[in-house]
Amino acid sequence: MNNNGMNEPLGIVNHILKKSFVDGPGNRAVIFLQGCNFHCLYCHNPYTINHCTACGLCVETCPQHALTLGKDKIFWNEDICVECDECIRVCPESASPRTRTYTPAELWQEVARIGPFITGISVSGGEPSLQVPFLARFFQLVKENSDLTTLIETNGFAGQQAYTDMLPWLDMAMVDLKCSDPDKHLELTGQPLDTVLESIRFFAAQGKLQQVQQVIAPAYTDQAADMQRTAGLLAGIDPSIHLRLLRFRPHGASGPAAQWQSPTDERMDALVETARSNGLTSVERSL
Amino acid sequence: MDKQNLPEPFMDFENLQEGLTAETVAPFKQHISDLLHARDLIFEQKRDALAAAAVGSMPYPPISAEARELIESGALCLLAEGATPYHPRYVAPDYAKILREGSPFLELQPAQNLFDATTSLLTAYKYFPAGGLPVFIGRLDELLEPYIDSVSPETARQVLKSFWLLVDRLNPSGFVHADLGPAASKTGTLLLDVDRELGTITNVTLRYDPQHTPQEFALKAVSNALAVTKPYFLNHPAMAADWGKDYVIASCYNALPLKGGIYTLVRLNLKKAAEMAGNDPERFLDEILPQISKRWTEVIASRARYIIEDVRWFEDNFWIEEGLLDKSKFSAYAGVFGLAEGVNHFFQNKAGYGHDPAANRLAERITTRIHEVLEDNPVIYCEGTGGKACYHAQVGITSDLETTPATRIPSGEEPELYEHILTEAPTHKWINGGISTILEFDQTAAQNPAAVLDIIQGAFKAGIRNLSIGSANSEFVRVTGYLIRRADLEAHKAEKALRHSSAALGSGVMENHPNHLHRITRKV
Numbered sequence: 001m002n003n004n005g006m007n008e009p010l011g012i013v014n015h016i017l018k019k020s021f022v023d024g025p026g027n028r029a030v031i032f033l034q035g036c037n038f039h040c041l042y043c044h045n046p047y048t049i050n051h052c053t054a055c056g057l058c059v060e061t062c063p064q065h066a067l068t069l070g071k072d073k074i075f076w077n078e079d080i081c082v083e084c085d086e087c088i089r090v091c092p093e094s095a096s097p098r099t100r101t102y103t104p105a106e107l108w109q110e111v112a113r114i115g116p117f118i119t120g121i122s123v124s125g126g127e128p129s130l131q132v133p134f135l136a137r138f139f140q141l142v143k144e145n146s147d148l149t150t151l152i153e154t155n156g157f158a159g160q161q162a163y164t165d166m167l168p169w170l171d172m173a174m175v176d177l178k179c180s181d182p183d184k185h186l187e188l189t190g191q192p193l194d195t196v197l198e199s200i201r202f203f204a205a206q207g208k209l210q211q212v213q214q215v216i217a218p219a220y221t222d223q224a225a226d227m228q229r230t231a232g233l234l235a236g237i238d239p240s241i242h243l244r245l246l247r248f249r250p251h252g253a254s255g256p257a258a259q260w261q262s263p264t265d266e267r268m269d270a271l272v273e274t275a276r277s278n279g280l281t282s283v284e285r286s287l
Numbered sequence: 288m289d290k291q292n293l294p295e296p297f298m299d300f301e302n303l304q305e306g307l308t309a310e311t312v313a314p315f316k317q318h319i320s321d322l323l324h325a326r327d328l329i330f331e332q333k334r335d336a337l338a339a340a341a342v343g344s345m346p347y348p349p350i351s352a353e354a355r356e357l358i359e360s361g362a363l364c365l366l367a368e369g370a371t372p373y374h375p376r377y378v379a380p381d382y383a384k385i386l387r388e389g390s391p392f393l394e395l396q397p398a399q400n401l402f403d404a405t406t407s408l409l410t411a412y413k414y415f416p417a418g419g420l421p422v423f424i425g426r427l428d429e430l431l432e433p434y435i436d437s438v439s440p441e442t443a444r445q446v447l448k449s450f451w452l453l454v455d456r457l458n459p460s461g462f463v464h465a466d467l468g469p470a471a472s473k474t475g476t477l478l479l480d481v482d483r484e485l486g487t488i489t490n491v492t493l494r495y496d497p498q499h500t501p502q503e504f505a506l507k508a509v510s511n512a513l514a515v516t517k518p519y520f521l522n523h524p525a526m527a528a529d530w531g532k533d534y535v536i537a538s539c540y541n542a543l544p545l546k547g548g549i550y551t552l553v554r555l556n557l558k559k560a561a562e563m564a565g566n567d568p569e570r571f572l573d574e575i576l577p578q579i580s581k582r583w584t585e586v587i588a589s590r591a592r593y594i595i596e597d598v599r600w601f602e603d604n605f606w607i608e609e610g611l612l613d614k615s616k617f618s619a620y621a622g623v624f625g626l627a628e629g630v631n632h633f634f635q636n637k638a639g640y641g642h643d644p645a646a647n648r649l650a651e652r653i654t655t656r657i658h659e660v661l662e663d664n665p666v667i668y669c670e671g672t673g674g675k676a677c678y679h680a681q682v683g684i685t686s687d688l689e690t691t692p693a694t695r696i697p698s699g700e701e702p703e704l705y706e707h708i709l710t711e712a713p714t715h716k717w718i719n720g721g722i723s724t725i726l727e728f729d730q731t732a733a734q735n736p737a738a739v740l741d742i743i744q745g746a747f748k749a750g751i752r753n754l755s756i757g758s759a760n761s762e763f764v765r766v767t768g769y770l771i772r773r774a775d776l777e778a779h780k781a782e783k784a785l786r787h788s789s790a791a792l793g794s795g796v797m798e799n800h801p802n803h804l805h806r807i808t809r810k811v
Contacts, residue, residue, distance in 0.1 A: 019704055019742075021731040027738035117705055117745030119737070287730065 008103045011134035014048050014096060014126060018114050022286075024151045024172060024210060026119025029111050033126035034099045038155050039190040040178060042217055042248060042257035047085075048126040050093040058087035058097050067097055076100075104138035108145065120149030120171070129158035132165050139169030151210060156199030157191050163202070172210035173203045179220045180230040188220050197233065204238050212241055216263050216271060216285075217248040227274040235279030243275055245285040294361035295686030298343050303355055303370060306346035315344060335419055342369030348593045354582040362559040362579065363586055366552055366684065372590050373598045376620075378417045378548035379535040380611045382425040385411055386434075392605035400437035404430070405450040412458060416606050417548065421458055423537035424489075426466040426545075428475035435473045447474070448481045455487035462538045463489050469496035469523045471504035479518075483511050491518035492536040492753075494526070497744050509736035509743070512756035513728060520754045522747045529719040539682050540753050541721040547616030547671045551590040554622035554681040555583055557629030557653065558690050568633040568649055572656045580660035587619045587676050591668040618671035620720055621661055622681030625690030626650055627697050641696035641710050651713040654694060658717035672720075679720035693722055704742070712749040723753040732758060 017030040036049045043049065056069040066081040067074050074097040087097050102110070111121055121142060128135055129152075139150045151172040154163075163170070177196060179185040185193040203209035212234060216222050221230070234241045249262050263271075268285045275283040293301060298318055300311040307315055322328070322336045347355070347370040357363040368376065385407055386398045393411065398404040408425060415421035435443050454463065467475045482491060493500070493508045500523075508518050519540055526534060526542060533545040543549050560579055564571035594600045606612045630650045631639040640646045658678055666676045680693035691697045694714035701707040704726070711724045724746070732739050743754055 021728075021735040021738040025737060026735070027741035114705055114745075116748045117708075117742050119741050287734075 008105070009131075009133040009137055011102050011104070011107060011131050011138065012051070013100050013102055013107065014045075014098075016110060019117070020122070023122040023124065023153065024120060024174065025149065027117060028120050028122045028151070029114060029118050030122045030124055031107070031111075032124050033128055033131055034096065035130050036125050036127040036155070037130060037157055037191065038127065038178070041188055041255060042215065042253045042260065044252045044254075046094055046254045047088045047091075047096040050095040052091075052095045052097045052099065053093060055092065057090050057092065061086050061090045104134060104141050107138055108141040111142075112145065115146055115148060118148065120151060122151040122153060122174075124153040125155075127157075128152040128154050129156075129162045132158075132162060136166040136169060139166055143169050153213075154199070155189070156196035157189075159195035159198050160202035163199070167206065167208075170208060173199075173208055174210050175200050175203060175212050177212050177214050177230060177234070179214075180226065180233050184220055188217075197237075200234070200241075201237050204241060209238075209241060211244050213244050213246055215246045215248050216268060217257070218260050218263070222263050222267060222271070224270070224274050227271045228278050231275040231278035231280045231283075239279050239281050241280065242282040242284075243280050245271055245275070245283070247286050293359060294364070296364075296367040296684060298340065301343045301370065303347040303358065306370070307344040315340070339367065339369060342371055342373070345369070345371040347371070348589045348597070350586060350589050351582065354585050354589075357579065357582050358586065360559065362556050362563070363583060364554045364556060365586075365590075366554060366681075368551060368590070371597075372551055372594050374600060375417045375548040375550045375594060375617065376552055377422050377537050377541055377543060378415070378606070378612055379423045379537055379543050379545050380411065380415075380606060381546045382408060382411060382430055382611075384609070384611055386430060390605070390609055390611075392609060398434060401431065401434040401443060401446050402438075404434045405446055409450070409453055409457065412454070416604065416612075420460050420462055422462050422464055422541075423535055424454060424458075424463060424465050426535060427478060428467050428470075428472045431474045432472045435477075440473075443473070444477055444481070447477050448485065451478065451481045451485055451487060451489070455485070455489050459488060461488050461490055464537050464539075465489060465491050466494060466536050467491060467508075467518060468494040468504075469500045471501045475504065476507065479507050479511050482517070483515055486515055490539070492521050492540065493518040494523040494536070495520045495743070495747075496523040497747065498524070502740075505740055506736045509739045509756065510733065513733050513736065513739065513758040516755070516757040519723065520743050520756060522752045525747070525750070525752050526719065536721075539721070540723045540755075541620070541679065542719060543618070543677070544616040544671050546611070546613040547618065548612060549677065550594050550617060550619040550668065551587060552620040552622050552679065552681065553583060553587045553590070554620075554624055554679075555579065555657075556625050556690060557623055558625040558632065561629040561632040566633065566635075571633070572652060576653075576656050577660050577663070580657070580664050583621060584661070584664040584666045584676055587621060588666050588668070591619050591666070595668055614670070616671040618669040618677045619666060620679040620681075621657075621676040622679040622720075623654075623657060623718075624681045624683055624687070624693055626653065626680075626694040626714065627691040628689060629653060641700055641702050641707070647710050647713075650694065650710075651716075654714045654717060677720035678718050680714075680718045680722035682723075694718070695724065698725075705745075708742075708746045708751060709749055712746065712751045715750055715752040719752070721753070723755050724751055725755045725757070727757045730758065 012034040013031055014034045015032040020028050020030045023030045032048060034048055035051055039049060052074055054072050054074055059067045059069045059074065063084065063086060064080050064082055066077045067087060076098045081098065088094060123135060142148055142150055149171040150169060151174065152170065153174045156175040179188050182193045200212060214221055214230060234243060245268060247263055247268055248260060250258050250260055272283050272285050300307065300315040300318060302308055302311055318340055322333055325333060358365065385395060386404050389396045393414065395407045395410060398407050412421035412424055438446065467478065495505060512518060521536060530542065534542055535545050536542055560575060561571055564575045601607050601614050627640045630646050633649060634643060634646045637643055640650050661676050661678055665674045669676055683692035694711060696707060696710060715722050728739060739756060746754055
């Protein structure tokens, strides 16, 4: 796999989506990395949080026999897998064994084929800031070999110094601001808020903050007071920061969040209005 | 020859050799009576159908027995043009000349302002000398831009809105086609606005050149396409490389020279043709296609001859006398359809076209081979395309039961988007007389038209000549190449009379033959 003889950093990739209209400007390829340092209550893809420990439990359970146990790794036969997710259900880590390990060059080769159809590449998660050496090299290859733009969708928790190595090759960052109340942020994500704000300030100062996203979820972000605080914080950094509000949807959410209600159109529209009246000039919401 | 042996769209009484005979008078009278009494046709539609019946009562101009057999078997299809064509199928008049110089025959003065210009165009459409409908209504932005500042911006908008409404109300058909681009203009922008606002049926093509069409104009066109399935996106650099800049798009997506025309469209059913080769694709390429092409071009020539030598269409014709059409720019279409079934005939019980690389390669070889055999068989009176028939991919008609339009992958069987594009793109290479690939997007596209434009540009780089863009939310349904309104389709099923003749054509396609229709409910 790593046949260039150099000690290339490896990336662990959960999934590559070749066409996305909702992950940044234009049509984009989206690379979903495995591994995240947040444990959001409503996580919609919890199988990307932890890493496979090669315990082998799933190998016996797989009805398609698409998994085999190697020395310290599970091998996945994509061709016969039917994506029934039985492996994830039995996993003690709730981690997907269906990941691929790439060198930066291998990943670029995979994406380059669809280069004519896309504006750029977005890296999402999992959490991109956990695989910075790999991404820095991958983005460098993208920039050296194409006109494609590069974007990360990050939770911002790693703080500014974590992004430094990839910065020369990174065009844009979307940062999730899960919740603007420090206590509720900790409760919702399992991690403190302060470095997230630091990252938002950092990307804004670099001119690379594509947008801030917030999932509008009951009890955390759906009240006018929540949005007043969020908008106030962001407007204090830069009133022109683009804020996109994403409607929480219970479908695919894990744990108790599967029982939560989706905010109504009226609620979403009211929050957009609140954000605007609290100093942000560019606010929109998802469908 | 028994009448029942003739494939659709022949009428019951048609007889290629003899015309109306003593035996076919009864079904002829019945057909006329049915038309007279039809409850779901308005006067104009009855009149047109009666005229078509009259032409259908004539014998076919002399052709070889082999050619007649191919027609009678349905391998070659005349597309209901009738045995004796008395006019070209498509023409592309030089409307700019009428606006600039006026027309003695139409008693029109040179246009002085936007009112004059739109009035002159509507007048000219009324006298369109082919096919009963003005299937080409001009490169409208070029035509009207010189007059757009003759009135205030608000008046310009009102005039264009009235004009666009009249184009539809006087010529209600999805085969009526306007061209825009590649440059942006005030007129082009206004026309996109009023087209979206009015939601009329008139077809539109944007001649898109990524180097010269401004991004903002292109994005506006994408948004329109997602809402009302038009304009088409035409790969202008690729088309201009073949045609020069003076070409137009008419009817569904048909390319022809400006001031030129197309005498006839004779189409080859590639499914039936492939079946003539047994199970040997090499025999199909090496023997069958060269044999067929001789008869195919013979039929095309017989029809062009009839129009020119027998009916003497170019004589006593004001369009010619006033220099609005030019005989040296005329040609005829050799159309193909059912490539998918033609290829899959050789891949029985296998994945087939769109899914098997070997099948995709055969599709490319077939379309290339047809180009070669058409080059090998010059056709008289086709000066407009170098003395050879013009290669066209035909979109299908209601009576096609077992074939997919043109070179498309059957609807509902398309692979993932990029594979879909990359599979069909090689089949566009030689077919410069009109071809299109249909792409349909889900509702996220409307919020990100730039993403759709990325895919259009990628498709052009891959060699796609023409893209039809739609979304599941559109109020129009694109049937093969033309448009029908969703509401009209429902009304037609309820047997209500409609202004739009294309709705009647589309209805049968919708109900019976999903191969023709890009199913609107499916998401890409």
